[in-house]
Amino acid sequence: MYRKETVMARWVILILVSISLLISCAQMTLTQVGKLRMGMTIEESEKVIAVSPKYTIPLGTIEGNGTIEVHSYILTSGNYKSNYFLAYRNGGLIYWGYPHEFARSKDPLLNEIGRKAVSRLEQLKSK
Numbered sequence: 001m002y003r004k005e006t007v008m009a010r011w012v013i014l015i016l017v018s019i020s021l022l023i024s025c026a027q028m029t030l031t032q033v034g035k036l037r038m039g040m041t042i043e044e045s046e047k048v049i050a051v052s053p054k055y056t057i058p059l060g061t062i063e064g065n066g067t068i069e070v071h072s073y074i075l076t077s078g079n080y081k082s083n084y085f086l087a088y089r090n091g092g093l094i095y096w097g098y099p100h101e102f103a104r105s106k107d108p109l110l111n112e113i114g115r116k117a118v119s120r121l122e123q124l125k126s127k
Contacts, residue, residue, distance in 0.1 A: 027073070029077070
């Protein structure tokens with residue numbers, strides 16, 4: 001009986017560790033963010049991040065600046081979790097950061113992208 005309980009306890013621990021690893025792999029980390037580079041294609045950046053975006057937010061054309069698309073991820077750093085955006089113009093990475101960082105940019109296009117992406121994200125979350 002003792003041996004059966006030990007084997008069962010090991011299986012439970014193995015399952016819990018596996019679930020924990022799967023959950024942690026499903027979120028973006030600062031290490032992955034550090035590997036992003038301006039101009040990366042969507043495919044290249046998704047390969048670096050190794051996680052699908054939680055939301056894809058197509059914004060269309062903004063002020064004649066090409067087709068804009070924002071990918072929203074959950075960035076984790078220790079116990080801290082936050083939304084994190086990657087913005088693409090015509091399929092190339094132009095900016096990435098926390099939503100409030102878009103608002104702080106001196107570039108009016110990035111301000112507008114951030115504002116629209118946050119608005120659309122809130123709509124998607126409320127569904």
